[in-house]
Amino acid sequence: MGLFNFFKKKAGLKFKKVMIIINPAARRTGKYVKMIDQFFCQTPIKYDYKVTSEPGEATVIAQNAVRKKYDMIIAAGGDGTINEVINGIIGTKAVLGIIPLGTINILAQELGISSNFTRSLETLFSGEVKSIDIGKVNDRYFVSMAGFGIDSYAIYRVNRKLKKYLGVLTYIMAGFYSIFHYHRRKIDLNIDDHRIDDTGFFVVIENVSSYAGIFKIAPYADVNDGLLDLCVFKKMGLIHVFRYFLGIALKKHIHYPDVRYYQCKKVVLTSKNNVLVHTDGDLIGSLPAHVTVGNKKLKILVPKND
Numbered sequence: 001m002g003l004f005n006f007f008k009k010k011a012g013l014k015f016k017k018v019m020i021i022i023n024p025a026a027r028r029t030g031k032y033v034k035m036i037d038q039f040f041c042q043t044p045i046k047y048d049y050k051v052t053s054e055p056g057e058a059t060v061i062a063q064n065a066v067r068k069k070y071d072m073i074i075a076a077g078g079d080g081t082i083n084e085v086i087n088g089i090i091g092t093k094a095v096l097g098i099i100p101l102g103t104i105n106i107l108a109q110e111l112g113i114s115s116n117f118t119r120s121l122e123t124l125f126s127g128e129v130k131s132i133d134i135g136k137v138n139d140r141y142f143v144s145m146a147g148f149g150i151d152s153y154a155i156y157r158v159n160r161k162l163k164k165y166l167g168v169l170t171y172i173m174a175g176f177y178s179i180f181h182y183h184r185r186k187i188d189l190n191i192d193d194h195r196i197d198d199t200g201f202f203v204v205i206e207n208v209s210s211y212a213g214i215f216k217i218a219p220y221a222d223v224n225d226g227l228l229d230l231c232v233f234k235k236m237g238l239i240h241v242f243r244y245f246l247g248i249a250l251k252k253h254i255h256y257p258d259v260r261y262y263q264c265k266k267v268v269l270t271s272k273n274n275v276l277v278h279t280d281g282d283l284i285g286s287l288p289a290h291v292t293v294g295n296k297k298l299k300i301l302v303p304k305n306d
């Protein structure tokens with residue numbers, strides 16, 4: 001069977017025009033730009049690709065592509081690239097495809113999209129379109145998670161240049177640095193219009209269950225239940241951070257008396273101090289934050305469950 005006939009029967013052809021947005025800052029990307037182009041030019045699909053050159057550009061490219069009637073937008077990069085692309089296509093008819101080229105690829109992992117380059121391309125043709133929940137922090141959409149406190153500080157400490165060469169190790173180094181240098185800053189939470197009020201020093205809000213690719217901070221999180229899963233860590237300091245870390249690694253943390261787990265639709269987080277906020281691993285500012293879920297869905301191409 002020739003390539004053309006192969007693709008003719010596949011999902012990719014349901015789309016009229018495909019825009020591929022490639023982030024060259026993601027690890028390993030250089031050689032993939034060529035491979036992606038070579039792969040698509042063998043298919044009968046009408047496609048264009050654009051390589052981003054600065055943060056935020058993927059959102060603008062995605063918005064313009066939707067305006068020009070591209071009906072599938074592929075994010076080739078990490079979770080940060082995916083985040084930028086969804087911020088450009090939410091609320092439109094465009095479908096998101098993923099070629100995972102990032103350091104960790106949390107969303108791809110959650111949805112069963114292979115981090116193997118060739119297999120991820122196959123998903124673009126053999127997969128099916130699903131709708132999943134999308135969260136929002138102030139004006140910014142997120143698809144995997146939002147973090148408030150020490151993890152945002154660690155992201156702030158990540159050396160962008162080193163990240164390109166050392167990958168995950170850069171996050172581990174920044175993580176260790178933060179454990180010793182982060183000053184505790186209290187966060188006040190108002191959940192579902194004061195249904196619950198709570199306080200903590202580190203808050204993670206999850207749409208997916210995975211955290212950093214290897215942990216499950218929110219084991220009950222489901223991308224389809226219309227709810228946010230919230231983990232509130234109520235203490236901070238060297239001993240507590242190590243205790244939480246161990247608890248998370250052993251999947252026991254949600255049973256700790258000083259860890260709270262909630263499912264909700266809306267959270268307002270405030271602090272008297274400057275608490276950094278990240279969505280899908282990229283810093284977006286500091287508290288206060290209004291976090292919601294459920295008004296809009298993301299259409300995304302995922303592997304078919306046979």
Ligand SMILES: [Mg+2]
Pocket residue numbers: 133206207221222223224225226227228229
């Ligand atoms: Mg959910």
